[in-house]
Amino acid sequence: MTLVAVGLALILLAGLGAFALERQPRRADQVFRYGVLAGSGAAAWPAVVLLLRGARSSGVAERLPGGAYGLDLLSAWFLALLLGVGACAAVYGIPYLVEERRHRRVGVAHLLLAVLLTALAGVFTARTIIAFLAAWEVMAVAAYLLVVFERERAEARRAGLIYLVLTHASTLALLAMFATWSGGGVESRFEDLAGGRAGTAAPASAILVLALIGFGIKAGVVPAHFWLPGAHAAAPSHISALLSGVMIKTGIYGLLRVLTLLGPPPPWWGWTVLLLGLASAVLGVLWALAQHDLKRVLAYSSVENIGIILVGLGLGALGAAYHEPALALLGFTGALLHTLNHALFKSLLFLGAGAVVRATGTRELDRLGGLGRLMPRTAAAFLVGALAIAGLPPLNGFVSEWLIFRGLLEAGGAEAASLRAASAAAAGLALTGALALACFTKLHGTVFLGKPRERFAIVSGAPDAGLTAPQRFLASACVVIGVLPPVVVPAAAGAARVVIPDAGTAGDLGGAAGAAARVTLVALSLAVLVALVWRIRLLDGGRPAARVRETWACAYPGVTSRMQYMASSFAASLLAAFGPLSGRRVVAGPGSFEVHAADPVLDTAGRFLWDRLQRGAARARLLQTGRLRWYLVYLILSLLGLLGYLWTAT
Numbered sequence: 001m002t003l004v005a006v007g008l009a010l011i012l013l014a015g016l017g018a019f020a021l022e023r024q025p026r027r028a029d030q031v032f033r034y035g036v037l038a039g040s041g042a043a044a045w046p047a048v049v050l051l052l053r054g055a056r057s058s059g060v061a062e063r064l065p066g067g068a069y070g071l072d073l074l075s076a077w078f079l080a081l082l083l084g085v086g087a088c089a090a091v092y093g094i095p096y097l098v099e100e101r102r103h104r105r106v107g108v109a110h111l112l113l114a115v116l117l118t119a120l121a122g123v124f125t126a127r128t129i130i131a132f133l134a135a136w137e138v139m140a141v142a143a144y145l146l147v148v149f150e151r152e153r154a155e156a157r158r159a160g161l162i163y164l165v166l167t168h169a170s171t172l173a174l175l176a177m178f179a180t181w182s183g184g185g186v187e188s189r190f191e192d193l194a195g196g197r198a199g200t201a202a203p204a205s206a207i208l209v210l211a212l213i214g215f216g217i218k219a220g221v222v223p224a225h226f227w228l229p230g231a232h233a234a235a236p237s238h239i240s241a242l243l244s245g246v247m248i249k250t251g252i253y254g255l256l257r258v259l260t261l262l263g264p265p266p267p268w269w270g271w272t273v274l275l276l277g278l279a280s281a282v283l284g285v286l287w288a289l290a291q292h293d294l295k296r297v298l299a300y301s302s303v304e305n306i307g308i309i310l311v312g313l314g315l316g317a318l319g320a321a322y323h324e325p326a327l328a329l330l331g332f333t334g335a336l337l338h339t340l341n342h343a344l345f346k347s348l349l350f351l352g353a354g355a356v357v358r359a360t361g362t363r364e365l366d367r368l369g370g371l372g373r374l375m376p377r378t379a380a381a382f383l384v385g386a387l388a389i390a391g392l393p394p395l396n397g398f399v400s401e402w403l404i405f406r407g408l409l410e411a412g413g414a415e416a417a418s419l420r421a422a423s424a425a426a427a428g429l430a431l432t433g434a435l436a437l438a439c440f441t442k443l444h445g446t447v448f449l450g451k452p453r454e455r456f457a458i459v460s461g462a463p464d465a466g467l468t469a470p471q472r473f474l475a476s477a478c479v480v481i482g483v484l485p486p487v488v489v490p491a492a493a494g495a496a497r498v499v500i501p502d503a504g505t506a507g508d509l510g511g512a513a514g515a516a517a518r519v520t521l522v523a524l525s526l527a528v529l530v531a532l533v534w535r536i537r538l539l540d541g542g543r544p545a546a547r548v549r550e551t552w553a554c555a556y557p558g559v560t561s562r563m564q565y566m567a568s569s570f571a572a573s574l575l576a577a578f579g580p581l582s583g584r585r586v587v588a589g590p591g592s593f594e595v596h597a598a599d600p601v602l603d604t605a606g607r608f609l610w611d612r613l614q615r616g617a618a619r620a621r622l623l624q625t626g627r628l629r630w631y632l633v634y635l636i637l638s639l640l641g642l643l644g645y646l647w648t649a650t
Helices: 002-020 025-053 073-096 098-102 106-125 129-147 154-182 190-195 204-219 227-234 237-247 249-262 267-289 294-321 325-360 376-389 396-411 417-448 465-483 489-499 506-541 567-576 602-623 628-649
Strands: 584-589 592-597
Touching: 002 025, 002 106, 025 073, 025 106, 025 489, 073 098, 073 106, 073 237, 073 249, 073 325, 073 465, 073 489, 098 106, 106 129, 106 237, 106 249, 129 154, 129 227, 129 237, 154 190, 154 204, 154 227, 190 249, 204 249, 204 267, 227 237, 227 294, 237 249, 237 294, 237 325, 249 294, 249 325, 249 489, 267 294, 267 417, 267 567, 294 325, 294 396, 294 417, 294 489, 325 376, 325 396, 325 465, 325 489, 376 396, 376 417, 376 465, 396 417, 396 465, 417 567, 465 506, 567 584
Parallel strands: none
Antiparallel strands: 584 592
């Protein structure tokens, strides 16, 4: 754990160095790049070693002096995930922000990124209430400052305001949870909470409800998801990758940590998490399909994948509640593995989106097209991420979703009759997978295939190496995990046993992991066979001569780039089947036809509550008269109220 502290100190020093050397850009970039890489490697080493060792104990394996921070298998899983994605984001951010040096202090962004990485590591390794809440609040503030980094844009300011309101609502819920749990002892250790020695015995139901509210908001669970699309779209792309890939996972980590301390939850809590996850998965991908903004598609897709993770978490909680340890192990392992996989492929997609935005200057899908010829490396990496997020073999998204599917199907044969109903969630996940495939077919096709809808000054085939290297690393990780599931499944199962220690041995997952490996092998063999046949065809007869034929222009004078599917038209028929639930808004007039994507929660309930809050604030403003005698009256009334409370309390 001391090596973790040294690594995090190096990351902070790298951020400070980039800030201090801002007038020497080349040296600042070198200090930041190599400092973050060295710090991430040093801090990740103990976590990786602990995961490979596969300790069966649910206790804290390593501690810092004082006991405020420590490392167990669950913390190690999330810490390794954080530092891998964080290092890629930092390396990518250096060339990505080069153009910003003309009108913005890039050193501040690098420093804030270093602070955010350190705070996230603090959340994952904290072992006392005060340490956890301190790291949580630093994380929230650093993320806010990065979201509003381009504060001259109204979109960034609005996204920052919504994020700030929701993140502090999350913090208030967590404060209430810890206060209820510990009896007001902020110095309480997590071990004391588990043993009931921290304070008065609190009802587990109250703790679980508050945990679901506080951590659910941070994770972006429907209906508290609406802060996420704006914040992730407004932030610089490498920050979006970190926010979506890692920061929202602090909510998942928090829920799992609460379960490790409380023990098996009651069945109602597991059902609640399962249903919330199913709603988030289906609605998240549906709303992603309706978007016309490249980064907002990816942001809404994060809501979908958080939903998939919660389905696995809910399944694991139900398995623990109904005393089905093998089922619990499948659910928790699938949830943890999908947490890692989503961090990899979603970060890859956001970095690819950033390269597109940097090259073209736009995020509007209806203005893009044909970029595959101009940015072939980014297009190839983005395709890997799109296939992975759609859950197709032989990539990593398939493996984790397969484990969750397998758990849901096995729930159908459980001894407890009420638990068998969980198998119905498999249909919801199947619908989610189908919509995700349609969504990312639309996204990749609209951006990289077809004809360019506008002309952009892009140097063909020569993107910045600093932008493509992190994409290649993340794409390679997606392929390795997909082709070789045994590389990570045992480590995920070890982390899952921290949550449910009586889940049995690693052999419990052998059947599910083996089946996933067989499906992956078939898909990989098919892909290799297709590539081999195509190669033989080229070698045998050479490249076939291109035959040019005039395309019918539908009675127009000629074919233009506008005569191809747009982002809205591609998904129109599919979204129409879901009606207003899809968030698709059509505005048709005598001489115009426009399609807008709205958030059904934010634009209805959210706007209604915000309007009521503003009206209440306007009425409360009457209390601020500027007259001293009225302020004295308020003070006297407040003192009388406090005295009355003390009198009734005693």
